[in-house]
Amino acid sequence: MSLPRMVGVFGGGRMGSGIAQAFLTSGSHVIVVEEGPEAAERARARVGDGLAKGHADPEALARLRTTSDPGELRPCELVIEAVPEDAALKAQVFALVEKAAPGAVLASNTSSLSIGALAAGLAAPERFLGLHFFNPVPVSALIEIVTGPRTDPALVTLAQEWAAELGKTPITVADSPGFASSRLGVCLALEAMRMLEEGVASATDIDTAMTLGYRHPMGPLRTTDVVGLDVRLAIAEHLARELGPRFEPPRILRDLVAAGHLGRKTGQGFYTW
Template sequence: MTLPQRVGVFGGGRMGSGIAHAFLASGSHVIIVENGPDLADQARARVSDSLAKADAKGRLGVPLQDALARLSTTADAGELAGCELVVEAVPEDAKLKAEVLALVERRAPGAVIATNTSSLSIGGLADGLAAPGRFLGLHFFNPVPVSDLIEIVTGPRTDPALVTRAQEWATALGKSPITVSDSPGFASSRLGVGLALEAMRMLEEGVASAADIDTAMTLGYRHPMGPLRTTDVVGLDVRLAIAEHLCRELGPRFEPPRILRDLVAAGHLGRKTGQGFYTW
């Protein structure tokens, strides 16, 4: 199955720009919607830079100028009209996501709507939609252009035929899909955050250094990156928000350690701020 010809991405930050990159590299036209002209321009620059870097490494797969010609950015959600698929990629806030999803449904009637949430309930987010059967989770992983995985999350009202289409889209993007039913943290965040929180507790207790804890997992268990370094890449604030959500939903085993709360309060959010569990 071919990918949608016209794809919308609502939110042009790190994840949204990565999602746009993936679809552009696979031949789709992509329109990114941002909250204002300046942010829209920043999103264009972010995607353009990502595409250029991939092209320089011989990893883009299509002519760079062709990919750039298929990219549009805007602050007008009305330009989503005619999109076959719109992926919401705004910050991990349930109220914000619900507002954006409802807006997308109004501006792109008939489109399949997906959320890139890493932990929020698909069923809950669908409550504000008129057509929840056309809604599901497409959880991409950072950095999107080189990550192999897409987690397809089905809500209680998601049309089963849409799940099959989403699996085919993931394959057409050159990625491997897994399908997970709607549950707190799905499969990836629940496992990844659980491991990271235990690594943080070990660091707090002086069991070993951050580097040695990570090395235990990279060399002992063949993980490509240790849980603390991964947290730095994802963002400590993002991990904290997910842990708090899982703690509310699943209980105290997901209670965020003090070290995580303290680092976030100090503004040490990982790679994006230059300091987290590591100095970048």
């Protein structure tokens, strides 16, 4: 097995717990770091629920450790950051992780932030890259491998092997705003929102146009609800700053987020859940 024996995941939310589940199911030991003991316990329960629903080997959960102490990451060969899309927060996390596990490969699950910028504060940027997993991680077939300007090419090859061991298909993209997946996905979602805002069609009909007409597994508005409207807004704002006004978030998105309607996680977004 080419997968690391010991993997760290910093952040045990929906994405972090899904990443942990994927590695556990494939045979790795996983340490999940959360901000406090209660959050660590919730992360353990979240991963446990996912493993049970996926009918995983009963031994998989025994290979999981959750903690609030970053120092426990020391034996990890790979540490993946899975905290919210905030560059300053991610930089703080990587400073902690590089100190705690100086020999580990470091990866970010960011969906849009610059890998080169995130690596700027690292002592060993050649051991850093993006590993962008997709929600829900256990059943998603894709991993987007993002190479920074100083990422070791041998590490990219290794990451491609890890993706295959996880049963996923990797694509490799250069560091650029939104990479390939977020840039295309957000572009489609923002236009769908504008169409809804302009009364072109209902949310259901817009989504059906893509699921039946283009064989997308889920329409762009429902996908936004699953990802989180707040997450999509943050990515769109970042892309608008980097790539121009074609990524400017529509008013309907800003209004829904301001009202606390963030999609599936709050029970209301473009759909009622």
